[in-house]
Amino acid sequence: MIECCDLTLSYDQQPVLKQITLTLGKPGITALIGPNGAGKSTLLSAIARLVKPDSGTVLLDGEPVVGNQTLAKHLAILRQDNHMEARLSVYDLVCFGRYPHSGGRLTDEDLQKVAQAIDYLDLQPLQDRYLDELSGGQRQRAFIAMILAQDTEYILLDEPLNNLDMKHAVSIMKLMQQAARDMHKKIIIVLHDINFASVYADQIIAMKDGQVAYQGTPEEMITEPVMLDLYDLPMQIQQINDKPIAVYHL
Amino acid sequence: MIRATMLLALVALALASILVGVGDLGGAQAQNILLTSRIPRTITVMLTGTSLAIAGVLMQMLARNRFVEPSTTGTTESAMLGLFIVTVFFPGFSMMSKMLVASVFALAGTFIFITLIHRLPLRSPVMVPLVGIMFGGIVGSGVMFFAYRLDLVQSLGIWMNGDFSAVLKGRYELIWLVAVLCGLAYWLADRFTVVGMGRDFASNLGLNYKWVMAAGFSLVSMIAAVTLVIAGVVPFLGLIVPNIVSRMRGDNLRLSMPWVALLGALFVLACDVIARLLRYPYEIPIATVVGVIGSVLFIYLLLNPPRKKGVRA
Structure with missing residues (x-):
């Protein structure tokens, strides 16, 4: 489990996280939703030690995280908007996902995990291409393959569906669901599309103004009053295949 | 295949480099000329080229910018400042100590540069x-000002214009240090690639x-300092070579560094x-030749960016 205790963080005196106390990381998919600027990405970054909180602690399985190397074997994070200057091939990129486990010298087990990840994301036809030769969606899939190859218990993804068309967005979510079930991964995903959260998440945590506003199962969360309060936008909730689907486009 | 051709070209050029010169290799002095001047020079030239290209590629990965190398980050000038200070105040220092002082200055200069680019909002x-x-x-x-005051402009001119004509047995051995530094860089190649990912x-x-x-x-600063002490400034090299290799072989340093x-x-x-043949039997400083060829190549690279097949996200 990941336990955040009193997590506080400000950028330029603008509070982004306000004393967040939260336990997350149950097996399965946890979706983090909320309006822009709610602090979702910052929370993920603080958990993964990419940003240092002003105060508060994060415990991973009951222990404060010390040492990057250890953390990288247990928790992986993919931020949004990744600009990679380095010109790497897809295959090399995915191989670097194994870096925390064996440095640069890959063992047979590493190579197997790399092949698996490439397989999982349908990247064989692209594996020798350089990242700067790919479209945004293809690149995103390559990054996700790298994170999967890292083979950590916890996976944090910050809006992984950005840049993806509907087909690939659905396939990534199905894949995450499958990874969560088959490999008991604990996946925490920031999602903008609340219907993806409704359909694929086991747990939803909603943030607003740097605080946790609501949390619960999709059935408890995707309701008209909660959505109205969260997004300040009236939505109609309809049941499709037993899942609450929000309609707000009209 | 390409690698074999390149290795062959390297051997051929190294032989040519050993054979080119005013001294007659058929005479009684042949062995002396070879061991004192020609072979040391060829070794120095190759190690300088290798190490400056590696310094360039390292710098580009660390700064995550294709256009940096020691001479575009103030590293070389800072090394020169260190070398100047030690020459003025401690003229008796050995070459090794001079180089170490220059390295420390180069590192400090690089650090100031990195701090500068982190502080400034750079859009491009x-x-x-x-x-x-x-x-x-x-x-x-600054260095030039004090050199002028102290009547040392000539020595400064020698450092600023890379030139291998002064390389002789007993004055070049320090260059072997860059071979060690390059070996270290290759040993750490994966780490530098990961840093280059951001x-x-x-x-x-x-x-x-x-x-x-x-x-x-630190590696970059020491390479800059050693090559400065032995040969002087050789511009553009660290810019062109890594950029060409990056286009052909990518940036996974474990794979690309041997090519660099x-x-x-x-x-x-x-x-x-x-440089040695153009005005034979005289020679022009290599920095001039590298500068001319290098700037043309660099403009070519700038005008022909690598093709992007996909859409930029």
Whole structure:
């Protein structure tokens, strides 16, 4: 489990996280939703030690995280908007996902995990291409393959569906669901599309103004009053295949 | 196949480099000439080319910018400042100590440059080397001012214009140090590639970002200092060679660094032979030849960016 205790963080005196106390990381998919600027990405970054909180602690399985190397074997994070200057091939990129486990010298087990990840994301036809030769969606899939190859218990993804068309967005979510079930991964995903959260998440945590506003199962969360309060936008909730689907486009 | 051709070209050029010169290799002095001057020179030229190209590629990965190398980040000028100070105040120092002082200055200069580019809101990647060149210019003009006051402008001119004609047995052995530094760089290649992926990726993969940055900049600074002490400034090299290799072989340093090393040696060796043949039996400083060929190549690279097949996200 990941336990955040009193997590506080400000950028330029603008509070982004306000004393967040939260336990997350149950097996399965946890979706983090909320309006822009709610602090979702910052929370993920603080958990993964990419940003240092002003105060508060994060415990991973009951222990404060010390040492990057250890953390990288247990928790992986993919931020949004990744600009990679380095010109790497897809295959090399995915191989670097194994870096925390064996440095640069890959063992047979590493190579197997790399092949698996490439397989999982349908990247064989692209594996020798350089990242700067790919479209945004293809690149995103390559990054996700790298994170999967890292083979950590916890996976944090910050809006992984950005840049993806509907087909690939659905396939990534199905894949995450499958990874969560088959490999008991604990996946925490920031999602903008609340219907993806409704359909694929086991747990939803909603943030607003740097605080946790609501949390619960999709059935408890995707309701008209909660959505109205969260997004300040009236939505109609309809049941499709037993899942609450929000309609707000009209 | 390409690698075999390049290795062959390297051997051929190295032989040519050993054979070119005023002294007659058929005479009684042949062995002396070879051992005292020709072979040391060829070794120095190759190691300088290799190490400056590797310094360039390291710098580009660490700063995550295609247009930096020691001479566009103030590193070289800072090394020169160190060398100047030690020459003025401690003229009795050995070459090794002079080089070490120059390295420390180079590292400090690089650190100031990195701090500068972190503080300034730079919108375009081209601004980064421009800031570096300005910073280098300020340090360089400071050195020039004191050199002028102390009547040392001539020595400064020698350092600023890379030239291998002064390489002789007993005065070049320090260059072997860069072979060690290049070996270290290759040993750490994966770490530098991970740093080149950016801070977030590097942290995610459990890399100690700061430590690897410090190690990389130290390697670059020492390479800049050693080559400055032995040969002087050789411009453009660290810019062109890594950019060409990056286009052909990508940036996975474990795979690309041998190419960078090979092409760096090849390029400087070719330029050195040209520098010695153009006005035979006189020679022009290699920095001039590298500057002319290098700037043309660099403009070509700038005008022909690599093709992007996909859409930029």
